[in-house]
Amino acid sequence: xxxxxxxxxxxxxxxxxxxxxxxxxxxxxxxxxxxxxxxxxxxxxxxxxxxxxxxxxxxxxxxxxxxxxxxxxxxxxxxxxxxxxxxxxxxxxxxxxxxxxxxxxxxxxxxxxxxxxxxxxxxxxxxxxxxxxxxxxxxxxxxxxxxxxxxxxxxxxxxxxxxxxxxxxxxxxxxxxxxxxxxxxxxxxxxxxxxxxxxxxxxxxxxxxxxxxxxxxxxxxxxxxxxxxxxxxxxxx
Amino acid sequence: xxxxxxxxxxxxxxxxxxxxxxxxxxxxxxxxxxxxxxxxxxxxxxxxxxxxxxxxxxxxxxxxxxxxxxxxxxxxxxxxxxxxxxxxxxxxxxxxxxxxxxxxxxxxxxxxxxxxxxxxxxxxxxxxxxxxxxxxxxxxxxxxxxxxxxxxxxxxxxxxxxxxxxxxxxxxxxxxxxxxxxxxxxxxxxxxxxxxxxxxxxxxxxxxxxxxxxxxxxxxxxxxxxxxxxxxxxxxxxxxxxxxxxxxxxxx
Numbered sequence: 001x002x003x004x005x006x007x008x009x010x011x012x013x014x015x016x017x018x019x020x021x022x023x024x025x026x027x028x029x030x031x032x033x034x035x036x037x038x039x040x041x042x043x044x045x046x047x048x049x050x051x052x053x054x055x056x057x058x059x060x061x062x063x064x065x066x067x068x069x070x071x072x073x074x075x076x077x078x079x080x081x082x083x084x085x086x087x088x089x090x091x092x093x094x095x096x097x098x099x100x101x102x103x104x105x106x107x108x109x110x111x112x113x114x115x116x117x118x119x120x121x122x123x124x125x126x127x128x129x130x131x132x133x134x135x136x137x138x139x140x141x142x143x144x145x146x147x148x149x150x151x152x153x154x155x156x157x158x159x160x161x162x163x164x165x166x167x168x169x170x171x172x173x174x175x176x177x178x179x180x181x182x183x184x185x186x187x188x189x190x191x192x193x194x195x196x197x198x199x200x201x202x203x204x205x206x207x208x209x210x211x212x213x214x215x216x217x218x219x220x221x222x223x224x225x226x227x228x229x230x231x232x233x234x235x236x237x
Numbered sequence: 238x239x240x241x242x243x244x245x246x247x248x249x250x251x252x253x254x255x256x257x258x259x260x261x262x263x264x265x266x267x268x269x270x271x272x273x274x275x276x277x278x279x280x281x282x283x284x285x286x287x288x289x290x291x292x293x294x295x296x297x298x299x300x301x302x303x304x305x306x307x308x309x310x311x312x313x314x315x316x317x318x319x320x321x322x323x324x325x326x327x328x329x330x331x332x333x334x335x336x337x338x339x340x341x342x343x344x345x346x347x348x349x350x351x352x353x354x355x356x357x358x359x360x361x362x363x364x365x366x367x368x369x370x371x372x373x374x375x376x377x378x379x380x381x382x383x384x385x386x387x388x389x390x391x392x393x394x395x396x397x398x399x400x401x402x403x404x405x406x407x408x409x410x411x412x413x414x415x416x417x418x419x420x421x422x423x424x425x426x427x428x429x430x431x432x433x434x435x436x437x438x439x440x441x442x443x444x445x446x447x448x449x450x451x452x453x454x455x456x457x458x459x460x461x462x463x464x465x466x467x468x469x470x471x472x473x474x475x476x477x478x479x480x481x482x483x484x485x486x487x488x489x
Contacts (some may be wrong), residue, residue: 001348039417040387086415087325120278134324134411135277135442154336159412161324163276164444165483190417191443230419 001028004184005050005152010059012049019045020059020208027152029203032174034195034216037205038231042230043188044086046205047154048077050186052076063152082150086188088141092129096121099129099140100147107149107205108181114143115175115230134161142170144151153177160196171198192230196220212229215223240266241300242436243319243406244290247445249296250280250287250460257283258294258458265406267477269436270429274471280460283323285408289321295307297414302405318405320413322395324440330384334375334394336393337383338366341401365401372427373397388415396424413443425450431458444482448472456481 002030005027014021018040027033033041050061052073061068068078073149077083091099099210100111118139124132132140138161145153155174175198177183189195196202199216212219213230219226243265248257257280265271273281286292288299290311299307301319309317327442329337342365343349368375373393378386383394392415399407409428413421428437428443441447447454449469456463458480464471471477478484 039389039420044388120276124278133282134276139277141245157415161277163442163481165481166277167442168483190415190421192418227419229287230417 001030002029003027003124004029004064006060006062007050008060008062010049010058010061012054012058012059014045014054018208019054021047022058023208023210025201025203025213027184027186029151030178031182031197031201032178032185032216033201034199035186035188035203035205036192036195038175041205043205044156045208047083047156047186047188048085050076050210051081051150051154052086057118066235077148077150078105080226081154082145082148082152083154084141084145084156090129090132090136090137090140090144094142095126095128096132096149097125099144103144104147105149109146111143111147113219114146114148117146117169118143120166131209135163135166138162139166149211151184153183155185155189157192158190158218167194167230169192171195174198192226193220196226206231229235242267242269243299243301243438245288245299246297248284248287248299250283250292251295257460260338261297261457261460261462262463263455265436265438266438269438270435270436270450272439272441272445272447272454272468273457274440274442274454275457275463277330279457281457281462284319284409285290285438285440285455287398289319289408315401318403319350320402320404320406321408322399322410324410324414326391327359328383328391328394330382332383333380334370334383334386334390334397335379337394338369338397338401341398342366342369346373346404348467353432369397369401372400389417389420391423392416393424396428400431400468404435407431408438410440411442412439413441420468421446422449 003026007023007025008233010023010130011021013016037043043055056069063079068076097111100114120136121139122135142158174185187195196216196219200221202214203210204212241264246262248258248261268397270459274282287294290309298305303319306314339362342362346361375393378390396412413424416424429450451468454468456477464474
């Protein structure tokens with residue numbers, strides 16, 4: 001499959017503080033990458049950096065040959081990056097439908113298709129963003145990224161706050177999107193097993209550096225290694 | 238004397254044409270480890286907002302330790318021991334964890350009015366802050382601004398603030414959302430290990446944790462109570478599987 005995303009020697013952070021150091025990764029079209037690591041290891045910073053919301057100190061990011069690292073955030077969205085930030089950041093003074101139509105770009109994903117995926121949002125489509133429950137806001141954040149019809153979806157903890165039955169539905173939808181529609185995704189999640197099951201690649205960060213890179217299925221089956229990488233085997237007594 | 242510490246009767250909340258809370262009656266006994274679950278938009282957070290006074294009910298009554306608190310403002314409910322955490326962090330972003338906890342502890346110890354004194358002057362405040370910072374693994378970041386903290390640490394600080402108020406009833410709205418897998422259980426164990434007479438009501442979608450933590454559960458659907466029972470009863474209820482749990486393994 002053709003390479004979609006290439007990240008080379010990336011260092012980035014906030015202001016003068018450098019959080020990410022020399023990160024390299026690549027992702028093919030239709031591939032999903034599980035981005036794992038303990039709290040504060042740079043996962044969200046990497047997502048934010050690809051989306052253009054941090055200060056990049058060094059390195060290059062290419063999406064389909066386009067040099068993202070030279071573009072402002074809104075131009076990266078136009079180039080095909082759909083971003084679901086960790087704290088949702090939906091437009092609270094717009095309705096559900098307006099949140100979707102305000103950003104929609106031509107393509108397979110329309111607000112109607114988002115409502116098929118999340119029937120709960122269809123029921124709430126005239127409600128304002130600030131009238132939604134936390135889980136409904138999460139669904140809307142995912143839906144808003146989908147209607148951008150991106151090539152690359154950045155999902156920062158997309159399952160948080162969602163009912164188990166919706167989590168199962170969303171995981172199936174992400175797997176289907178990558179398999180059938182060639183969408184690529186990077187997913188940060190606190191439930192590694194759930195996300196490794198639908199991912200092709202796994203990358204583990206620690207202190208802003210890549211400490212493991214490989215097939216998701218291999219890491220999923222090596223629970224000892226996974227626990228070690230995520231710092232779960234050396235918990236304090 | 239009744240063993241119930243927190244209860245509501247026939248609680249209703251309407252937003253225009255939407256009934257977010259639909260004739261809900263609940264009884265939380267002393268020392269409860271109770272979970273409130275239900276689909277997204279079922280009205281769980283609205284119910285917590287009603288119980289804590291953030292929202293005024295359209296109808297119904299709320300009692301805490303035998304007293305009708307239906308019309309008390311939120312801070313007076315906190316003084317009486319009804320404390321909550323928020324689903325979305327509500328921190329003072331410019332303060333540090335130490336400053337945040339020192340302020341909360343000072344207020345709780347009745348020293349909130351002594352604004353002309355430095356917070357570090359009181360041994361009781363210092364000791365309690367040190368204890369909370371250690372308990373919630375915040376010591377190493379205690380002097381960083383709250384807005385610079387990793388998300389999981391921010392969740393831990395929310396919980397530490399709630400415990401600084403020494404609650405009689407603690408309402409936790411998705412307390413471990415954003416907390417890494419390895420730290421979730423530890424966090425819940427901290428809550429489960431609270432003094433036996435403190436009652437805890439938990440909203441959470443991580444069912445592994447909920448079923449380990451809760452001794453009793455209420456399922457809300459469309460603002461109304463669908464069913465109540467033990468975790469075993471709830472897990473076996475086909476209606477709950479249909480509307481909420483589903484049939485797969487959703488959280489690893």
